[in-house]
Each structure stands twice: as C-alpha cells, then as structure tokens.
Amino acid sequence: MAWVNAVIQGILTGGLYALFACGLSLMFGVMKVVNLAHGDLATVAGYIGVGVIAATHMPFLWSVPVVVLAMAVLGYVLQRSMIQAAISRGELTTLIVTFGLSIVIENGLLQFFSADTRGVGVGDSIVSASFSIGSQIQIAWLNVVIFALAVVVLLGLQYFLSVSKYGRLIRAVADDREAAQLSGADYRHVFGIAAAVAFGTVALAGTAYGMTTVIDPTTGTDTILLFAFAAVVIGGLGSLWGTLIGGIILGVAQQIGAQINISYELLAGYIIFLAVLVIRPQGLTARRSES
Amino acid sequence: MSVGNDRVENHRAENGTPLLEIRDLVVHHGQLRALSGISLRVYPGEVYAIIGANGAGKSTLLRTISGLHHPSAGSIVYDGRDVTGMRPEKRATAGIVMVPEGRRLFPSLTLEENLKVGATYARTGPWTIQRVYDLFPWMKERRTQRTAQMSGGEQQSVAIGRALVANPRMLLLDELSLGLAPVIVQRIYGMLPQILASGVTVLLVEQDVSQALRVATHLQCLLEGNTTLEGRPSDVTAAEVEAAYFGMGSAAAVAHADQDEGGEG
Numbered sequence: 001m002a003w004v005n006a007v008i009q010g011i012l013t014g015g016l017y018a019l020f021a022c023g024l025s026l027m028f029g030v031m032k033v034v035n036l037a038h039g040d041l042a043t044v045a046g047y048i049g050v051g052v053i054a055a056t057h058m059p060f061l062w063s064v065p066v067v068v069l070a071m072a073v074l075g076y077v078l079q080r081s082m083i084q085a086a087i088s089r090g091e092l093t094t095l096i097v098t099f100g101l102s103i104v105i106e107n108g109l110l111q112f113f114s115a116d117t118r119g120v121g122v123g124d125s126i127v128s129a130s131f132s133i134g135s136q137i138q139i140a141w142l143n144v145v146i147f148a149l150a151v152v153v154l155l156g157l158q159y160f161l162s163v164s165k166y167g168r169l170i171r172a173v174a175d176d177r178e179a180a181q182l183s184g185a186d187y188r189h190v191f192g193i194a195a196a197v198a199f200g201t202v203a204l205a206g207t208a209y210g211m212t213t214v215i216d217p218t219t220g221t222d223t224i225l226l227f228a229f230a231a232v233v234i235g236g237l238g239s240l241w242g243t244l245i246g247g248i249i250l251g252v253a254q255q256i257g258a259q260i261n262i263s264y265e266l267l268a269g270y271i272i273f274l275a276v277l278v279i280r281p282q283g284l285t286a287r288r289s290e291s
Numbered sequence: 292m293s294v295g296n297d298r299v300e301n302h303r304a305e306n307g308t309p310l311l312e313i314r315d316l317v318v319h320h321g322q323l324r325a326l327s328g329i330s331l332r333v334y335p336g337e338v339y340a341i342i343g344a345n346g347a348g349k350s351t352l353l354r355t356i357s358g359l360h361h362p363s364a365g366s367i368v369y370d371g372r373d374v375t376g377m378r379p380e381k382r383a384t385a386g387i388v389m390v391p392e393g394r395r396l397f398p399s400l401t402l403e404e405n406l407k408v409g410a411t412y413a414r415t416g417p418w419t420i421q422r423v424y425d426l427f428p429w430m431k432e433r434r435t436q437r438t439a440q441m442s443g444g445e446q447q448s449v450a451i452g453r454a455l456v457a458n459p460r461m462l463l464l465d466e467l468s469l470g471l472a473p474v475i476v477q478r479i480y481g482m483l484p485q486i487l488a489s490g491v492t493v494l495l496v497e498q499d500v501s502q503a504l505r506v507a508t509h510l511q512c513l514l515e516g517n518t519t520l521e522g523r524p525s526d527v528t529a530a531e532v533e534a535a536y537f538g539m540g541s542a543a544a545v546a547h548a549d550q551d552e553g554g555e556g
Binding site: 165168169171172174175176178179180181182183184185186187 | 357358359378379380383384388389391395396397398399400404405407408409411412413453454457
C-alpha cells in the first residue's frame with residue numbers, strides 16, 4: 001500500500017512539475033531559447049503574489065490573475081528587449097543572458113526580501129485539507145487542485161496554439177521565421193506574445209509552489225529550474241503534453257526513491273533523467289525526425 | 292544593356308510611373324559582392340523576368356527587394372516610396388510579397404493554416420482563401436493536410452496561394468520551376484494570366500530561360516551580379532540571350548544552350 005501511495009503522490013506532484021516545465025518548453029520550442037532564469041522568474045511571481053496580498057489585502061484567488069498578468073507583461077517586455085537582443089547575437093548568447101538574468105534576480109530578491117523563506121498565504125486549513133483512500137493513502141486537496149490546474153493550463157495552451165490567430169502565428173514563426181516575415185508577421189512581436197504566455201504559466205507555477213511549500217530567493221534555480229528541465233527532457237523538448245508525462249515520471253521516481261530511503265528522493269529523479277538522456281535523448285513523446 | 296534600350300524604356304513609360312524602381316543596388320554576402328549596381332524599373336501590369344545562371348545574383352536581388360538582405364548601396368523605391376530600409380514584414384503589408392525559393396511552407400501547419408497565416412496581415416483586395424481554392428480546386432478537400440506530405444508542385448501552388456491571399460501589388464516569384472517536372476512547371480505558369488488579371492504585377496526569377504521568355508513582357512539577364520542584357524523578349528535574339536546568360540558570344544554556347552537549360556530546369 002505504501003508503494004501505491006508513493007505512485008499516487010508522485011503523479012500528483014507531476015502536475016506541479018508540468019506547470020514548472022510547460023513555459024520552459026514553449027520558449028524553447030518557439031524561440032529556441034533555453035531560459036535559465038525560468039525558475040527565478042517563478043520565484044519572482046511567488047514574491048509578487050506575497051507582496052500584492054500584503055499590500056492590498058486582496059483575497060488570494062484575486063491575486064492570481066494580477067500576478068499572471070504582471071508576469072505576462074514582464075515576459076513580453078523582457079522578450080522584446082533583452083532576450084531578443086540576445087537572439088540576434090546567436091543562440092549561445094541567450095544562455096549567457098538568461099544565466100545573468102538568473103543571478104541578478106536571485107541577488108535582487110536576497111537584497112529586498114532577505115534569505116527568509118516565505119509562503120503564499122492561503123491559510124493552513126486549505127493547505128492541510130485532505131481526504132483518505134483506505135487507511136494508508138492520504139491525498140492533499142491542494143495537490144489535486146494543482147494537478148487539475150496543470151491539466152487545464154496544458155489544455156488551454158493546446159487550444160490557444162491550435163486555434164487562435166496568435167497560436168497559429170507562433171507555430172508558423174517556430175517553423176520558419178523568414179517565411180513568416182514574408183507573410184507580414186513581425187516575428188519579434190510573435191516571440192513577445194509567446195514569452196508572455198510562457199511567463200503566465202511561470203506565474204502559476206510560482207504561485208502553486210509557494211502554496212504547497214515555501215519559497216526563498218534560491219528556490220528558483222535549486223528546485224524549480226532543475227525539475228522543469230528534467231520534466232522537459234524526459235517528456236521531450238518542445239512537446240506540451242510531454243511536460244506532463246515527464247513531470248509525472250519525475251514525480252513518481254522521486255516518491256518511489258523516497259519510499260526506499262528518504263535520502264534517495266532527488267537521486268531517483270535524476271537517475272530517470274539521465275537514463276532518458278542516454279536511452280532516448282529526444283524524450284519520450286518527441287519523434288526523432290523533428291527538430 | 293541592349294542597344295534598343297531607350298526605345299523600350301519610352302514605350303514602357305507610357306504605362307505611367309514604375310511600381311518598383313531599383314537604382315544601382317549593391318549587395319554583399321560577407322566579403323563576396325553578390326550584386327554590383329543593378330538597376331531596374333517594373334511598371335504596373337508587367338511580367339518582369341530576371342534570368343541568369345546559378346550564382347548570377349537573381350535570388351539575392353529578389354531577397355533584397357523583399358527586405359531579407361540589406362544592400363550596401365543603392366535604393367529600392369516602391370510605389371513612389373523609398374523602402375530601402377524598411378523591414379520585410381512592413382514591405383509585405385505594403386504589397387511586396389515574395390514566393391521564396393524552395394517554397395518555405397510552414398511544415399507543421401495544415402494547408403489551410405498556411406493560407407491563413409498568409410491572410411493574417413493581408414491588404415484589402417480581391418484574393419481570399421476561397422478564391423485560391425477556386426484557382427487550385429484540389430486544395431479544398433486537402434486543406435486539413437500538412438503540406439510536408441504534398442508533392443513539390445502542390446507545395447509550390449500552396450506557396451503561391453499563401454502569397455496571393457496577402458493581396459500583393461508586386462508579386463515576387465523566386466525560381467518557381469526549381470525541382471519540378473516540366474509538365475508541372477507549365478501548369479503552374481499557366482495560372483499566371485489569372486493572377487495578372489487580378490491586377491498583380493509580377494517580378495520573377497527563373498533559371499529556365501525558355502520558360503521565362505514564354506511568360507515575360509520584359510527581360511533582364513544577370514551575370515555575376517551585373518546586368519548583361521535587358522529588353523522585351525521580342526526585341527532580343529536567342530543569340531543575345533545566350534551570350535548574356537553565359538557571358539560569352541561563341542557560337543558553340545548558342546548551339547548548346549537549349550539542352551543546358553533543359554537540364555537545369
């Protein structure tokens with residue numbers, strides 16, 4: 001029963017990892033940008049949430065759209081300025097620039113918020129609410145809600161990309177930037193829209209993480225970025241649903257590792273990550289011919 | 292320049308001001324000089340053909356007109372406006388639309404989505420996705436297919452359709468015949484009259500000289516980045532064309548020219 005519990009908890013954690021990963025995957029798929037500041041931006045979103053609630057005393061649920069919108073605007077602006085400038089100077093430059101951005105954000109947060117941990121305050125009653133299946137399996141409602149949120153976000157992204165005008169343009173620009181220009185599309189603007197969407201998911205990821213546990217200025221790189229990376233690589237670069245599959249596999253591996261020995265939790269996740277890199281480097285869902 | 296150029300120019304000027312005027316265009320690829328001072332005028336309603344061998348600078352010229360390359364000198368005037376420094380997407384929305392070499396469709400998009408992207412920033416005009424389906428009736432029932440699975444001729448038609456739905460005034464066609472069977476090339480060029488009838492002016496680049504001569508109202512031959520011949524197809528002799536194309540006046544070149552072109556097309 002303990003193993004069943006580990007698998008269930010792992011699957012639910014996979015939803016959170018998919019939230020971490022889908023924005024990273026989108027930015028790589030469209031702009032070919034590996035955003036090393038991805039995790040730190042999620043942390044920033046968490047701090048914005050904390051700040052907005054503290055400053056305005058608005059209910060938590062109201063603060064979520066505010067944070068998502070703020071991060072989307074930040075995403076568009078960062079993409080059109082710093083990241084676009086890096087893209088124009090070659091793919092490696094984007095790594096250096098986003099790495100630099102990561103360092104700046106981390107130290108900025110340390111400066112303004114100190115190294116103390118903080119949580120997005122939703123109240124203990126919500127965080128600890130749970131239900132039981134049998135005597136040994138206890139499931140936190142919050143994890144179920146976050147998993148459902150991840151599925152809704154992925155469905156929304158898929159719908160946006162396949163049906164909307166900008167979704168179509170994003171796919172076209174990802175295919176062939178120059179050909180899109182010849183059709184009158186300013187790819188820099190389309191990149192900005194894609195970044196805004198990706199940062200919107202980052203905002204949700206940071207908020208969700210801040211609800212389940214606590215954040216501090218180093219959470220972004222130490223936890224969120226690494227898990228997002230692992231989920232994206234396991235699932236397949238540039239694949240949206242692959243992030244959920246990758247997230248679930250990572251989550252289950254961690255929980256099973258922890259079941260064997262609590263100190264194996266992280267190790268088990270990275271062993272799966274490395275195994276996928278060796279055996280199936282294109283990821284579980286990606287076709288080899290693509291990219 | 293051919294001898295009768297002034298007379299040709301006077302005749303064409305009766306059509307009014309040129310829709311597109313290129314003056315002394317110089318383009319470099321790194322150290323390499325791809326175009327060394329090309330000038331041309333395209334008047335409304337013309338089919339202006341640029342011919343030349345591989346590496347003559349034809350595609351570079353078209354890509355520079357559409358804004359994908361930046362000239363080191365010279366100017367591009369479109370509809371009375373200097374567009375030399377304008378971004379490619381702005382030129383497209385202003386009416387300069389190119390069907391690029393190699394078709395460059397969006398492989399992960401369906402046929403219809405490719406056309407929709409073309410129509411997103413379209414000018415107002417006669418062309419709609421429906422009208423493209425009327426021009427190429429086979430497209431309608433295959434509109435949900437991805438273009439990667441289609442034949443070269445079909446892909447070329449989609450690329451033309453994607454350009455048309457933007458409602459261009461100046462349509463640039465880059466090597467339509469490349470990699471296609473002659474019968475398919477004939478069929479695709481057979482669409483040209485209907486495209487012209489909608490008020491579109493065409494500037495095309497073609498390696499297949501006989502094909503270019505068949506459809507063009509005006510002709511310009513490039514050789515290593517320079518203009519070697521210009522005129523109406525009826526005013527230039529086959530010998531002149533061959534000499535300009537290969538850069539030599541020998542009889543042998545003229546005699547073998549036909550086979551050579553067939554092989555390249």
